[in-house]
């Protein structure tokens with residue numbers, strides 16, 4: 366059977382012929398029952414069950430053969446929605462740990478873990494002054510595995526901030542931001558900022574002293590924004606007060622209170638993850654479009670530098 | 677030596693990433709540079725031996741004729757990704773079972789936490805608050821860090837070292853990044869987390885966090901030290917000092933940029949705009965350690981006082 370992407374047109378025509386007047390056939394209440402024909406059909410089903418990969422159901426799900434041939438391995442990656450961001454083949458030295466340190470992939474995996482644990486946490490959390498702190502207590506003491514869930518979300522977030530920096534460090538050390546990957550580095554920087562902001566907005570959500578003061582310290586700096594903060598250089602000249610500057614916009618008020626909690630919640634659970642996911646898609650797309658992972662590339666020598674041509 | 681205090685700080689669950697960072701960052705710096713040096717040795721051989729350069733596959737990874745240059749993603753890359761995901765999951769699980777995410781008392785605006793610290797990845801910025809006004813430490817510097825990172829690929833005109841580790845071919849770039857990322861950013865995070873105690877005072881590891889400690893240190897503005905007392909002169913003097921700093925460190929950076937014949941060749945490829953932007957970013961980056969030194973050694977508070985802003 367050849368593997369094509371889609372229908373194969375191989376209609377089974379081997380169905381047993383039953384004419385209703387065969388040897389064992391009998392008619393009960395107007396329905397023809399032929400034991401031989403039923404037996405034959407059962408045998409066909411059995412045969413199919415022994416070769417599940419040949420059934421229509423299997424083929425409708427997997428579309429292509431999964432055997433050891435290069436062609437199938439390629440199709441297995443390219444025709445799978447979750448894997449198709451990969452190329453079919455990669456540089457033989459790039460699969461080693463020592464080139465990429467796996468840090469981009471690990472960062473993405475941690476983002477994935479955070480999304481899952483985060484959604485589960487959302488089932489138990491209300492972003493209100495009355496409930497927020499109690500919800501955390503409830504999670505810690507009553508929800509089955511609630512403590513584990515919260516811990517995992519917390520530690521995965523810390524880990525992600527660390528791995529994203531390591532990823533940037535290795536991209537720098539391998540010079541992978543050089544032509545043609547300049548723009549993807551810039552997208553990466555945006556992802557770095559979004560990662561930090563994600564973590565920061567989450568800090569306030571337990572509504573405890575730690576988060577409250579951390580966010581107070583953090584947003585107090587916004588007061589000092591030149592021109593846009595009421596304590597910043599030229600802020601007063603621009604008409605900024607405690608009630609209309611950027612800090613007010615961030616907190617939804619002049620102090621860290623109920624509105625700030627709600628705003629942090631929306632940024633943390635909807636807006637920033639949305640931006641981050643979008644930029645990640647672009648980031649991965651660009652890794653592919655820029656020719657895949659940059660190396661390990663054959664080294665260039667000083668005397669091979671080509672003169673630069675500018676328009 | 678207060679071991680108990682040391683242990684309290686180091687074992688705080690939220691501080692684990694920083695304690696980890698103290699080991700992880702040097703490890704990956706070593707790991708990356710080790711490969712860079714290995715590649716550099718090969719580059720040396722190839723530069724010295726043009727015949728070898730023609731036939732060599734130009735990687736330190738082994739390669740023989742007849743080997744495929746590319747491998748199938750399935751299974752060679754996917755199995756690595758799967759393995760990485762499993763290992764990360766196990767680490768997260770163990771971490772989350774062993775250590776609980778912190779939860780303090782409910783938020784209470786009338787009870788100030790001392791010290792009240794931002795999340796760890798912003799502690800570098802919070803540490804900067806000691807040396808600069810909030811509009812610089814909290815707004816200007818972060819903005820410049822982001823812009824600076826984004827423009828790296830657009831000002832680095834060195835075409836060598838694209839896709840492989842090397843130190844020899846990119847000495848200036850690698851030193852700059854290590855200076856900014858490891859020596860400034862990461863060290864300040866470690867200081868902010870492990871060293872700064874109540875009142876954001878400096879406590880060496882093992883010193884007891886004494887909440888009643890008072891440090892009498894009189895910080896003076898530079899113009900006071902020099903003896904200038906009335907306004908237009910104060911501002912003009914400060915402006916001259918800052919301008920002088922830009923000139924001197926610009927000159928120093930220029931000497932570094934043109935230190936070798938190779939870097940002069942790279943400089944020739946840069947446009948004026950690229951050069952100016954690079955200089956501006958380098959000088960501003962240098963202003964941080966310079967201001968730290970001025971504060972710690974000479975107790976200087978501001979170098980430039982004007983009616984609108986102080987630096």
Ligand code: HEM
Pocket residue numbers: 465467468469470471472473476529532533536539541542546549550551552553554555556557560645648652657658659660825
């Ligand atoms: C949420 C954050 C990020 C995720 C999930 C992510 C993910 C990835 C992945 C999976 C790759 C493939 C290669 C690898 O694993 O190293 C990659 C490559 C790359 N990343 Fe990121 N990244 C992130 C942030 C960053 C940052 C902060 C930068 C730089 C400032 C960056 C710059 C790049 C570049 C230039 C490449 C191409 C590298 C090459 O071809 O060798 N990324 N990224």
